[in-house]
Amino acid sequence: MPSLASARYGKDNVRVFKVSKEEGGRQAVTEMTVCCLLEGSIDTSYTIADNSVVVATDSIKNTIYVKAKEHPVNPPELYASILGTHFLDTYAHIHAANVRVVVHRWTRYEVDGRPHPHSFLRDGEETRIVSARVSRDEGVRLTSGIQKLTVLKSTGSAFHGFVRDEYTTLPETWDRILSTDVDASWTWSFPTGLPAVQESAALFDGAWEAARTITLKTFAEDNSASVQNTMYKMCEQILAAVPETQSVSYALPNKHYFEIDLSWHKGLKNTGADAEVYAPQSGPNGLIKCEVTRS
Numbered sequence: 001m002p003s004l005a006s007a008r009y010g011k012d013n014v015r016v017f018k019v020s021k022e023e024g025g026r027q028a029v030t031e032m033t034v035c036c037l038l039e040g041s042i043d044t045s046y047t048i049a050d051n052s053v054v055v056a057t058d059s060i061k062n063t064i065y066v067k068a069k070e071h072p073v074n075p076p077e078l079y080a081s082i083l084g085t086h087f088l089d090t091y092a093h094i095h096a097a098n099v100r101v102v103v104h105r106w107t108r109y110e111v112d113g114r115p116h117p118h119s120f121l122r123d124g125e126e127t128r129i130v131s132a133r134v135s136r137d138e139g140v141r142l143t144s145g146i147q148k149l150t151v152l153k154s155t156g157s158a159f160h161g162f163v164r165d166e167y168t169t170l171p172e173t174w175d176r177i178l179s180t181d182v183d184a185s186w187t188w189s190f191p192t193g194l195p196a197v198q199e200s201a202a203l204f205d206g207a208w209e210a211a212r213t214i215t216l217k218t219f220a221e222d223n224s225a226s227v228q229n230t231m232y233k234m235c236e237q238i239l240a241a242v243p244e245t246q247s248v249s250y251a252l253p254n255k256h257y258f259e260i261d262l263s264w265h266k267g268l269k270n271t272g273a274d275a276e277v278y279a280p281q282s283g284p285n286g287l288i289k290c291e292v293t294r295s
């Protein structure tokens with residue numbers, strides 16, 4: 001006898017753009033992509049075609065727009081918590097809302113040396129991510145993060161001392177290129193409900209800023225022994241810098257840049273200390289993950 005083991009539904013890829021008109025004619029903009037999936041006493045919609053328990057995904061999309069108009073969309077942690085809480089407050093049979101907000105970059109740019117009041121540029125594919133699970137059992141549970149922050153260092157990275165056996169072909173290296181697309185996230189220990197999130201709203205931007213700065217500075221300055229060790233150092237520092245975080249995670253692809261032996265052409269030296277021209281690889285790539293929590 002089959003039974004519905006789990007179910008959630010909603011609207012994904014809802015693109016929202018908000019203009020905030022500030023004093024003196026200055027404007028600020030936020031572009032985000034929102035996903036909102038609901039859980040609750042909705043099994044009968046799957047099992048016996050009972051649509052009376054279904055808040056249409058079209059209505060969920062409309063709610064995303066209305067809440068963006070009625071409330072601040074910054075910080076995204078606050079907006080996601082407000083949106084998720086709305087569904088529990090409004091529909092007694094909905095027990096949890098899972099909201100994911102992806103914030104895209106629009107950075108104000110300068111004209112004639114001055115920040116322009118209403119013009120912005122897309123400086124990279126990096127996104128700021130927030131996941132809020134709002135449930136009757138556990139209140140608001142938040143995860144914040146950074147994704148698609150692509151970085152590269154042309155030296156200051158080594159990898160040696162690893163297992164050598166009959167499967168090993170990789171030479172040890174004391175100087176290599178290191179590149180990755182940073183996927184970093186951190187969970188918050190404090191919130192139990194929307195009021196706690198509202199009280200803490202000022203923390204979220206600071207934490208994002210600290211995580212981003214620590215990631216970039218450590219990536220640049222660490223004399224990296226491995227991706228594993230460098231990412232662990234990043235986690236330690238973020239936990240120290242933001243006491244309200246409970247855990248920090250990274251998932252880092254190791255985007256390989258291979259040396260090319262060009263000695264076949266007139267004895268050209270292009271390996272080891274002479275390496276200048278490399279072949280960027282699109283795959284396969286390493287993928288190194290970790291989560292560091294407070295003990």
Ligand SMILES: O=c1[nH]c(=O)c2[nH]c(=O)[nH]c2[nH]1
Binds near residue numbers: 159170226228286
């Ligand atoms: O930093 C690294 N960690 C590894 O686990 C690994 N494995 C590998 O082939 N290269 C690297 N680099």
